[in-house]
Amino acid sequence: xxxxxxxxxxxxxxxxxxxxxxxxxxxxxxxxxxxxxxxxxxxxxxxxxxxxxxxxxxxxxxxxxxxxxxxxxxxxxxxxxxxxxxxxxxxxxxxxxxxxxxxxxxxxxxxxxxxxxxxxxxxxxxxxxxxxxxxxxxxxxxxxxxxxxxxxxxxxxxxxxxxxxxxxxxxxxxxxxxxxxxxxxxxxxxxxxxxxxxxxxxxxxxxxxxxxxxxxxxxxxxxxxxxxxxxxxxxxxxxxxxxxxxxxxxxxxxxxxxxxxxxxxxxxxxxxxxxxxxxxxxxxxxxxxxxxxxxxxxxxxxxxxxxxxxxxxxxxxxxxxxxxxxxxxxxxxxxxxxxxxxxxxxxxxxxxxxxxxxxxxxxxxx
Numbered sequence: 001x002x003x004x005x006x007x008x009x010x011x012x013x014x015x016x017x018x019x020x021x022x023x024x025x026x027x028x029x030x031x032x033x034x035x036x037x038x039x040x041x042x043x044x045x046x047x048x049x050x051x052x053x054x055x056x057x058x059x060x061x062x063x064x065x066x067x068x069x070x071x072x073x074x075x076x077x078x079x080x081x082x083x084x085x086x087x088x089x090x091x092x093x094x095x096x097x098x099x100x101x102x103x104x105x106x107x108x109x110x111x112x113x114x115x116x117x118x119x120x121x122x123x124x125x126x127x128x129x130x131x132x133x134x135x136x137x138x139x140x141x142x143x144x145x146x147x148x149x150x151x152x153x154x155x156x157x158x159x160x161x162x163x164x165x166x167x168x169x170x171x172x173x174x175x176x177x178x179x180x181x182x183x184x185x186x187x188x189x190x191x192x193x194x195x196x197x198x199x200x201x202x203x204x205x206x207x208x209x210x211x212x213x214x215x216x217x218x219x220x221x222x223x224x225x226x227x228x229x230x231x232x233x234x235x236x237x238x239x240x241x242x243x244x245x246x247x248x249x250x251x252x253x254x255x256x257x258x259x260x261x262x263x264x265x266x267x268x269x270x271x272x273x274x275x276x277x278x279x280x281x282x283x284x285x286x287x288x289x290x291x292x293x294x295x296x297x298x299x300x301x302x303x304x305x306x307x308x309x310x311x312x313x314x315x316x317x318x319x320x321x322x323x324x325x326x327x328x329x330x331x332x333x334x335x336x337x338x339x340x341x342x343x344x345x346x347x348x349x350x351x352x353x354x355x356x357x358x359x360x361x362x363x364x365x366x
Contacts, residue, residue: 147293
């Protein structure tokens with residue numbers, strides 16, 4: 001699996017070099033601090049560490065190592081007399097260098113297969129992705145998110161329906177059963193035959209293909225359109241295609257499920273404020289889509305932690321995301337989980353990865 005934001009990208013060269021030289025004892029103490037934090041969310045003290053470490057060390061020796069880790073920027077003390085918590089830099093170092101990711105348990109694979117993999121024939125893709133998002137939310141107690149491009153839906157039919165003298169409805173039906181409508185302005189003198197001809201012309205060319213493919217070809221075949229159709233019908237064909245073009249951000253759909261899960265693990269007022277900020281982030285759909293889109297680059301799972309990205313700089317949240325592809329290996333969407341920085345990365349990463357592979361198999365028809 002691949003992860004986003006490798007340690008060399010997150011830290012300066014000097015810091016990265018210092019981190020690489022941590023001895024085995026320091027790494028083990030740091031690992032225990034992070035794992036304890038991910039489990040409880042509480043600061044970890046030297047006495048607790050002396051009881052759980054696989055080596056015999058006095059609390060005083062542990063405190064000396066903790067001080068070294070703090071000077072490296074890996075941990076911090078939220079209060080003067082408190083134990084230590086990992087910083088975002090520390091979490092990134094842990095994820096990139098120390099995280100041990102196992103495989104899913106058979107029962108977890110079976111649950112994903114039964115709730116997502118057993119997709120009924122003809123089931124709407126939006127419903128499938130919503131189900132996958134809800135499943136991830138339930139399994140991880142975070143918010144499940146999916147973003148997909150409508151341009152990658154394979155098309156079945158386009159129809160033009162007159163609404164009144166100056167408006168027509170362009171109806172786009174995809175193979176997955178989803179339907180999109182757009183209202184077009186038309187000339188008052190446009191005959192009904194032009195609506196029929198425009199629909200026939202496009203339907204002869206779109207079945208089983210994506211809207212992006214069809215639009216691209218139409219851009220290079222404007223002269224052929226004009227030669228085969230009369231002027232009004234050709235203009236209607238172009239208007240119908242243009243009506244689905246839009247801006248890139250508008251062509252991408254965001255599905256979020258399970259925000260309420262984020263309220264179930266609050267331990268302090270500052271946690272409530274953090275979740276409020278995260279909810280505000282999730283309402284900013286364009287920014288969430290942009291962040292998810294960064295996971296389209298490369299293969300496998302990517303992890304984004306806290307202020308490494310602008311979107312979560314205030315809420316201190318993390319996102320684990322993976323792309324899914326069609327049978328032509330094109331990225332058609334990204335799914336993931338958003339939650340606090342103390343997400344159980346070792347458990348969530350394989351869940352996101354496996355769910356993405358199940359979705360890819362269904363989208364690709366394999």
